[in-house]
Amino acid sequence: MAEILPFKAWRYNQEMDQAIESLTSPLFDVVSAKQREALYQNKFNSIHLSVPLGDDPADHAAHTLQEWKSEGILAHDPLPGIYVYYQYFRLTGSDKEFCRKGFICHIKAYDWHEGVLLRHENTIPSAVNDRIELLEKTLLNTSPTHGLYTDSEFELERYMDEAIQSPLYETEDYQGVRDVLAVIHDHDVIRLFIDKLQDQQVLLADGHHRYEGSLEYRKKRMAQNPGHTGMEAYNYHLMYLTNTEADDLRILPTHRVLQQISLTDEEFLEKLREYFVVTPKEDVYELNEVIVGKNWAFGLYLSGNAYKLRLKPEIHPLIDWPVPQEVKALDLTVMHYFIFEKVLGIDREAQRDYPGLSYVRNFTACVSQVDSGKARLALITNDVSMEQVKRVCHSGAIMPQKSTFFYPKVICGFLFSSIKENEFLTADSACL
Known part of the structure; x- marks a missing residue:
């Protein structure tokens, strides 16, 4: 079902390869203002393409891209390939070194109704619009989104393990993660990757805004092209694909922080008690621990005071959002329904782009x-499991926005992919 293709990446030239660590940057939706300012000081850093400056940032990025191509700052790889990308990392409280294994390729930008690529969470509209304009002006994917395929036999890992022994790059990024990139050029091996994905659905793990940007751009071009084939x-769209069956696939929680609410602390707590058991806690740093492993439990830090919230079980059936049971069972659905909608009066649609709400x-x-x-206030939540993500995706429904934080994030700057017709690689031109 999922059609993938190798591609010829645009990468920094060989002279600049030696400084690749100084040319990489965080993804547009996680890079902090402080990081941006530091990265902008390097005139060749990838952030000038992914999060461009100026009154017309998309035009600025397009100009920068053309300049870098003309001056040879970026070079087009001569051979098509699938790019192997490994990320080695550790988690707080563990001595184990994890390794998330995956590969980067082009994938067709399937519309949601086609049932080939499945999403699991809502997007924030303003962020999608920003990505559409940037793609339209540059015709460049500056970073891959993150998708999930399923391979219980781990058939592709042997080829990725072999390729990673001859890396193109090896760096440590802003997360403290060791990133390693390699490439597979062998046509027969690339065909194995294509065949493995052709009967599969792909779950979109991370990069919903960038993927929707590609999807909307595709729709626009289709409407303009009577000869569309x-x-x-x-x-097509650039994607990093990892195996759902791997033990090193990690999802971290994303908490909610609100700048202001219209209620006094006492009013807010009183309304919460209609739905939750509210337990004061002496130490705010206990909040992470007291909710671990408990369904529908949250930490609340309100004006300097800490509380544990636990939904009263008999209250749960009151959720009347038109979503499947797989979504109703999620902690974040409980949070967004009972706390944001019922207690704070922010309806479901308004929550998607609510001013003063941040995700931390x-x-x-x-x-x-x-x-x-x-x-x-801050609302502290547990993480979402891979099994929950699968169940929601296959139910055809979606989670509240910013439900998952797949860790680590991929980085920008190792490679770029073009969707300009004269720079794009079809299956025929790749001799596949």
Whole structure:
């Protein structure tokens, strides 16, 4: 079902390869303002293409790209390939070194209704619009989104393991993660990768905004092209694919932070007690621990005071959103329905782009924002399991926005892929 293709990546030239670590950058939706300012100081850093500066950032990126191509800053790889990408990392509290294994390729940008590529969470509209404009002006994928395929026999790993022994790049990124990139050129091996994916659905793990940007651009070009065949470059998207069966696939929780609410603390707590058992806690740093492994349990840090929230079980059936049971069972559905909609009066659609609501992965950062007065409250949640992601995807429904944080994030700058017709590689031109 999923059609993938090798591609000829645009990469920094050989002289600049030696400084590749200084040319990489975080993804557009995780890079901080402080990181941006530091990265912008390097005129060749990849952030100038992924998060461009200026009053017309997309035009600025397009100009920069053309300049880098003309001056040879970026070079087009001469041979088509599938790019193997390994990320070695550790998690807090564990001595184990994990390794997430995957590969980067072009994949057709399937519309959601086609049932080939399945999403699991909502997007924020303003972020999608930004990605559409950037893609339209540059015709460049500056970073891969993250998709999941299933291979219980781990058939592709042997070829990836072999390729990674001869890396193109090996760096340490801003997350403290060791990133290694290699490439497979062998046509027979590439065919194995294509065949493995052709009967599969792909779950979109990370990069919903960038994927929707590609999808909307494809729709626009299809409408403009009466001779549309489905093989044009605008039909494709850059994706990093990893195996759902791998033990080193990690999903971290994403907490919610609100700058302001219209209720007093006492009013807010009183309304919460209609739905939750509210238990005060002496130490805010206990909140992570007291909710672990418990369904529908959250930590609340409100104006400097800590509480454990646990939904009253008999209340759960009151959720009347038109979603399957797989979605109703999620912690974040409980949070967004009972706390955001019922207690705070923010309806489901308004939550998607609600001003003053931010999504923060780091627990300590949540506490700091409340302590500093930048935020009124933080809601701490558990992580989502891979099995829950699968169940939701296959149900055809979606989770609340920012439900998952697949860790680590891929980085930008190792390679770029073009969807300009004269730079794009079809199956025929790749001799596949």
